Amino acid sequence: MINLAKELENVQTIGIGGHLRPDGDCFGSTMGLYLYIKKNFPDKEVHIFNEPAEEIFFCIKDIEMIEDPDKFTGSLDCFFALDCGKDRLGNSEKVFDRAAKKINIDHHISNSGTGDVNYIVPDASSASELVVDILDADKMDKDIALALYIGIIHDTGVLRYSNTSPKTLRIVADLISYGFDFPKLIDETFFEKTYLQTQIMGRALTESFLMMDGKVSVCQVDRKTMEFYEAKPSDLDGIVNQLRLISGVEVGIFMYQLPSRAYKVSLRSKSVIDVAKVCEIFGGGGHKRAAGCIVNERFYDVVNNLTAEIEKQFKALGQ
Secondary structure (H helix, E strand, C coil), rough: CCCHHHHHCCCEEEECCCCCCHHHHHHHHHHHHHHHHHCCCCEEEEECCCCCCCCCCCCCCCHCCCCHHHHHCCCEEEEEEECCCCCHHHHHHHHHCCCCCEEEEEEECCCCCCCCCECCCCCCCCCHHHHHHHHHHHHHCCHHHHHEEEEEHHHHHCCCCCCCCCHHHHHHHHHHHHCHHHHHHHHHHHHCCHHHHHHHHHHHCCCCCCCCCCCEEEEEEEEHHHHHHCCHHHCCCCHHHHHCCCCCCCCEEEECCCCCCCCCEEEEEECCCCCCHHHCCCEEEEEEEEEEEEEEEHHHHHHHHEEEEEHHHHHHHHC
């Protein structure tokens, strides 16, 4: 556990950053910590670095304060890397490296800790849950609680995934006691889709196929389709989870093609396959039930290589 007040002693300038292609937990954890420090340590200078937020996250207070790390030339007394190790900070990595003190808070099993101070808990539901751990509950407010709540519901699939623990539920109960409209937040930041998102999801699912006696479902969105729909990576959110929900499927594999023609791969499993172990073989990582990697091969070669590793786990389990 990190004693936040102690770590901030003799610290005047602070940076906070999250991973490339930020998701709800990345925005929730970084903004929750940012708002807490701004509220309770008003004499300190705090910078928040991330990629620009999608409109669905504009409900988080001060999210417009996110800075472009490429435009920041100074050095900081302390930098918090949240929801990732330094290798996934993107352009913020150079700011992290210049900081006098580096603190890493993460829940990814593939992260062994890349800070001077590390708080890595793979069993935690989210980085936002770990941020709650280091805050003084008496010094939080509605805005801080809202940001952290968004982070937790996004990484737990609104408390449906196996990373949801009794502790997670107790934290969520405490957070909603601050009085924000949590059903509206769930709808607007998690479930609602734009018409474009619905179109591209429908097309991807229509072209999906089953493998390994129906235990694995697969689909892709290639570069041509991305360009036709003028789609961004965020427009593909939720597709892999729909694959996982197909009856009889244990693992959903979704991939989309990057401008480099490599594939960004996402894997989700229901109950027995450790997809983090699969993705680590290809240079990625994540959690047992949710992981990803980038693979520079042809689509069917990627599929064959991934399913070969999944099959090894099924055989080890006698399935």
